[in-house]
Amino acid sequence: MIDANKKTIFIVDDKAAIAKILALYFSRDYHTVHFDNPLPAIEALQAGNIPDLIISDIRMPQMRGDEFLHFIKKNELFSSIPVIMLSSEDSTSERIRLLSEGAEDYMVKPFNPQELKVRVQKILK
Numbered sequence: 001m002i003d004a005n006k007k008t009i010f011i012v013d014d015k016a017a018i019a020k021i022l023a024l025y026f027s028r029d030y031h032t033v034h035f036d037n038p039l040p041a042i043e044a045l046q047a048g049n050i051p052d053l054i055i056s057d058i059r060m061p062q063m064r065g066d067e068f069l070h071f072i073k074k075n076e077l078f079s080s081i082p083v084i085m086l087s088s089e090d091s092t093s094e095r096i097r098l099l100s101e102g103a104e105d106y107m108v109k110p111f112n113p114q115e116l117k118v119r120v121q122k123i124l125k
């Protein structure tokens with residue numbers, strides 16, 4: 001699952017189209033792994049597959065992205081993984097809440113994938 005030559009990014013989003021767009025923009029420089037909800041991503045983490053960064057949607061049917069963020073940040077094995085949250089609404093209170101709960105960054109959909117890539121590069125450099 002982990003490609004030693006490239007940094008690994010988990011993309012957790014219930015919309016396959018988002019994952020496809022991100023994979024398109026990121027696959028040249030990063031190894032991307034898509035999960036359509038947080039539960040299999042948690043299984044992968046618990047199996048020892050630790051990515052360099054996680055990009056997570058917030059509104060997903062099986063488990064919300066903010067619960068997923070909480071799980072990551074409360075677990076000392078995973079808490080150092082940077083997490084970028086993708087929101088479908090531009091909410092200042094949500095942004096403040098998620099950043100204070102440990103999210104590294106927060107972007108509102110629709111976003112420019114190039115901007116997201118620059119933010120990822122800054123976090124991973």
Ligand SMILES: [Mg+2]
Nearest residue numbers: 014057059060
């Ligand atoms: Mg969603």
